[in-house]
Amino acid sequence: MSESADNTLLPKPDHRKPLFAGEAPIAALIFCSVVLFSLYVRAADYGFYEDDYWGIVPFFKTPISQLWDLTISHLQTWPTGRPLNHILPPWFSWIGYHIDGFQGIYFLGFLIHSLNAFLIYLLLRKRLDRWSAILAGCLFVLLPPDTTRILLLHSAHIHTSLTFLLLGLLIQRTRFWIFSYPVAALALLSYETAFLPFIVFPLFLVDGRKRIWQWIIHLGGCAAVLAVVFGIRLRLGDARANSVISGVGETVSRMVSSMWIGPVTSLKTLVKAVVETPHSQPPFAFLFAGLVVILLLLGPRLIRDGENGLADLPNRREIIKVLFAGLACWVFAYALTLTNYPPTQLAGRLTSTHIAAVFGLACVLAAGAAYFRSLGDLPKVITTGVMSVLVGIFTLYSFRIQSGYAFSWAQERVFWRQVIQLCPDITPKTRIILIGKEARQNQFILANSWADLHVLEDAFATREHPLLFYYDGLASLAEIRLENGLVTWKPFFWGEKRETLDLDDVIILKDDGSDITRISEFQIPGIPFPLHSKPLPSVQAQPSLPPLTDFGRFLLAE
Numbered sequence: 361m362s363e364s365a366d367n368t369l370l371p372k373p374d375h376r377k378p379l380f381a382g383e384a385p386i387a388a389l390i391f392c393s394v395v396l397f398s399l400y401v402r403a404a405d406y407g408f409y410e411d412d413y414w415g416i417v418p419f420f421k422t423p424i425s426q427l428w429d430l431t432i433s434h435l436q437t438w439p440t441g442r443p444l445n446h447i448l449p450p451w452f453s454w455i456g457y458h459i460d461g462f463q464g465i466y467f468l469g470f471l472i473h474s475l476n477a478f479l480i481y482l483l484l485r486k487r488l489d490r491w492s493a494i495l496a497g498c499l500f501v502l503l504p505p506d507t508t509r510i511l512l513l514h515s516a517h518i519h520t521s522l523t524f525l526l527l528g529l530l531i532q533r534t535r536f537w538i539f540s541y542p543v544a545a546l547a548l549l550s551y552e553t554a555f556l557p558f559i560v561f562p563l564f565l566v567d568g569r570k571r572i573w574q575w576i577i578h579l580g581g582c583a584a585v586l587a588v589v590f591g592i593r594l595r596l597g598d599a600r601a602n603s604v605i606s607g608v609g610e611t612v613s614r615m616v617s618s619m620w621i622g623p624v625t626s627l628k629t630l631v632k633a634v635v636e637t638p639h640s641q642p643p644f645a646f647l648f649a650g651l652v653v654i655l656l657l658l659g660p661r662l663i664r665d666g667e668n669g670l671a672d673l674p675n676r677r678e679i680i681k682v683l684f685a686g687l688a689c690w691v692f693a694y695a696l697t698l699t700n701y702p703p704t705q706l707a708g709r710l711t712s713t714h715i716a717a718v719f720g721l722a723c724v725l726a727a728g729a730a731y732f733r734s735l736g737d738l739p740k741v742i743t744t745g746v747m748s749v750l751v752g753i754f755t756l757y758s759f760r761i762q763s764g765y766a767f768s769w770a771q772e773r774v775f776w777r778q779v780i781q782l783c784p785d786i787t788p789k790t791r792i793i794l795i796g797k798e799a800r801q802n803q804f805i806l807a808n809s810w811a812d813l814h815v816l817e818d819a820f821a822t823r824e825h826p827l828l829f830y831y832d833g834l835a836s837l838a839e840i841r842l843e844n845g846l847v848t849w850k851p852f853f854w855g856e857k858r859e860t861l862d863l864d865d866v867i868i869l870k871d872d873g874s875d876i877t878r879i880s881e882f883q884i885p886g887i888p889f890p891l892h893s894k895p896l897p898s899v900q901a902q903p904s905l906p907p908l909t910d911f912g913r914f915l916l917a918e
Contacts, residue, residue, distance in 0.1 A: 383663040387494050390655050391477035394498050394751075395470055397648040398758035399509055403466045407769035407915070409805045410709055411513040413814035415449035416465065417911050420457040427454060441598035444550035445517050452516035462914060469515035473501050476519060479526035480722065487565070487678040488730040491659045495747055496726035498656065502754040503721055504633040505626040505714035507707050507804050510765050518712050521547040521554035522719065528558050538581075545585045553696045553716040557689035558582070561723075564685035600699065614702075615695045622694030622703040626714055626721060629706055633757040645759035653752040660744060679730045686723025693717040707803040764804035771799065771807035775876075776815065776915055779828060780905070782878045783867050785897050788824040788906055791851070791861060792816075793891070795831045795882055796871040810834065813851060819912030820905075827851055835884075842887055861891075868893045 408417050419427070427450055434443045456465030477497035485493035501509065508514045528544030531537065540558075547554035559582045566574040593601035604611050693716035697703045703713045725747075732743040783792060798808050808830070817825035829838070829851050837853035840861075847861040868882045868891060881890040897903065908916065 383490055386662045387481050387490075387497070388474070388478055390494055390659070391481070391497050391501070392470075392474045393655060394652055394755070395473045395477065395501050397652055398502055398755050399473060399762065400466060400470055401644075401648060401759075402762045402766045403463060405766035405769060406466060406510065407462075407772060408911075409511060409765070409768060409772075409807075410809045410811050412511065413811040413818060415446070415513045415516065416453040417814070417818045419450040419453040420910060422450065422454060424454075427451060438593065438596050438598065441593040441596075441600055442549055442551065444521075444546060448520055448550065449513055449516040452512070461910075465512055469510070469512060469519075472515050472519050472523065473509060476522050476526060477501050479523065479530065480719070483526060483529055484682060484723065484726060487682050488726060489733060490663045491656075491744065492726045492730035492733060494659055494663070495656070495729055495751070496722045498652075498751050499722040499725055499754070500718065502751060502758060503626075503630075503718045504754060504757050505629045505711060505721070506718050507711045507761050508709055508715075510761065511709065511805065514709075514712055518551045518554075518715055521551035522715065524550065525554045525558055525716075525719070529561060532562055541581045541585055545589065548585065548589045551712075551715070553693055553713075555585075556693050556695055557716055557719050560688040560692050561685045561720075564681050564688065604698070611698060614698050618694040618697040618701060618703050619691050622697060622714065622717055623691055625704050625706065626690075626717055629711075629714075632706060634753055636760065637753050637756040641756060641759060642763075645756055648759070649752045649755040652755045653748045656748040656751055657744065676731060676734055679727050679734065682723055683727035683731070686720045686727055689720030690717050690724060691720070693720055709805065761804050764802040768802045768805045768807040771802075773915060773917075775799070775808065776819075777918075778876045779869065780916060782869060782876060784905070785894065785903060786816075786826050786867070786905065787865060787903075788820065788822040788826060789862060790826040790865050790867060792826065792828040792867045792869060793831050793882065794828055794869045794871055794876075797832070797873045798830070798871055799873055815915070819909060819915055821907045821909045821912070826906075831882075831884075840884055840887070847887060847891075863891065864894060866891055866894060 422430075430450060431447050434446045437443075439446050452468055453465060456468040458464070459467060477500050480500050481493045481497040483493075484496050488496070509519065524543055524546040528540040528547070530540075531543055532540035544555060544558040547558070559579070562578055563575060566578075590601060594605070694703055694713075697713055700710050700713045705711045705713055729743050729747045733740040779792065780786070783790065786792070801807055810830075810833075813827055813829065816827055820826065834853060838849045838851055839853075839858075840847065840849040842848075847863065848858045849861055850856070850858050868879050870877050870879045878893060878896075881892045883890040
């Protein structure tokens with residue numbers, strides 16, 4: 361079918377003037393509203409969670425000179441093979457805290473998600489109708505496969521990797537296309553999977569007359585980026601890069617199977633969101649979801665497509681290109697799911713596995729909507745209504761996630777206040793060993809995790825720091841044993857440094873899932889004698905707590 365014939369099937373252009381002259385400010389306003397309503401309505405109830413305790417909380421007031429030295433060190437050593445993974449969060453934390461304290465950091469997260477939604481709109485608005493491009497931006501921040509958008513550490517380095525991806529794709533459409541490769545390469549240095557859509561998305565949008573030559577140039581540029589980054593990681597002894605070389609068979613198996621498992625899992629999360637959304641929602645959640653639906657329904661009136669005739673309307677060939685490009689990105693985005701394999705996560709911190717696939721899925725749904733909207737006035741109205749309701753459902757589901765984060769922070773604060781109340785004799789060198797089972801955790805984010813090893817370190821403003829250790833979950837990793845009459849262990853189990861346990865400064869707590877108590881002793885297998893909690897001082901002799909940091913006061917405030 362010729363392009364002219366194709367265009368005759370499109371709905372007639374709307375020559376009425378829009379309510380506002382520029383479409384970009386309206387699109388930006390819609391995105392900011394969707395991000396605010398879906399992620400940050402309950403921001404005042406948020407705190408810090410899991411990985412925030414190593415990448416965000418320690419850097420609120422770090423001197424600029426130290427942050428700069430840390431940045432240079434990470435650029436030289438490439439920890440975990442992803443230097444930006446370790447560089448961006450400290451700066452994100454410092455800048456946000458100096459804007460407006462703890463809420464200032466969440467404000468930066470709001471800006472990152474709003475920017476990403478706007479960038480995908482800019483990417484697609486020339487190939488889809490404007491409303492469908494706005495739909496893509498909304499879906500990008502709402503699709504439920506990724507439930508970690510609120511988590512500050514992920515806003516700082518995982519979602520910024522998507523910013524690098526989108527900037528790279530936008531630059532590639534300009535005469536400065538050569539610079540798109542180093543920009544997209546930044547995603548590899550932050551969160552590798554975000555680079556994968558950059559490889560496949562442009563392949564479907566090239567000029568048909570020069571397709572082979574453009575494919576060769578693009579794939580060659582991507583291969584060069586991958587080779588340079590992978591080569592540096594091998595040279596620096598990165599464990600993940602070496603594992604790929606040493607286990608090629610397993611690597612290929614995981615890559616191939618992930619490209620099937622991942623898309624199936626993401627579809628399951630869509631069904632999960634639709635099924636769970638109506639239950640146990642506060643009335644204000646429906647209010648904000650309704651506002652989002654109204655914004656999208658008003659979109660065709662706020663932003664007109666085809667104001668200058670058919671030239672402004674995308675033809676279906678372009679829509680189908682975006683559809684297939686999105687499908688390819690959705691599948692191929694799972695090809696590097698090697699560490700968090702298999703990609704079956706439905707909720708929680710590890711759903712970041714799906715983050716790059718969300719880009720492809722958003723493009724698929726938006727392109728599908730654009731195609732049906734191009735069939736005539738009635739299909740356009742029906743599609744607009746159906747997709748607006750779907751966005752409203754995903755907004756409601758996001759309120760479940762917001763509630764989960766608020767609940768977990770409240771649970772964290774109760775837990776740590778209990779710990780401090782039971783340990784009034786805590787000192788900078790105290791080791792608190794917690795046995796038993798923890799309270800029920802929220803599915804979207806944990807109130808207690810391995811990162812609790814850092815919480816007391818972040819809470820007390822002392823040179824040395826106490827710590828709390830979850831015995832039942834981490835004992836095997838800590839390698840507790842008796843050496844030359846001394847009990848030694850690795851509480852920070854990811855490193856190699858062992859420390860001697862000071863048996864005179866140990867406190868043992870027991871958690872039954874609903875209440876925590878201080879107990880007198882605990883027997884560790886392999887240690888010939890029980891560990892004893894140090895005796896509680898009398899009320900008169902009770903020492904004062906070590907000085908607290910700003911975070912410590914925030915955590916323990918009544």
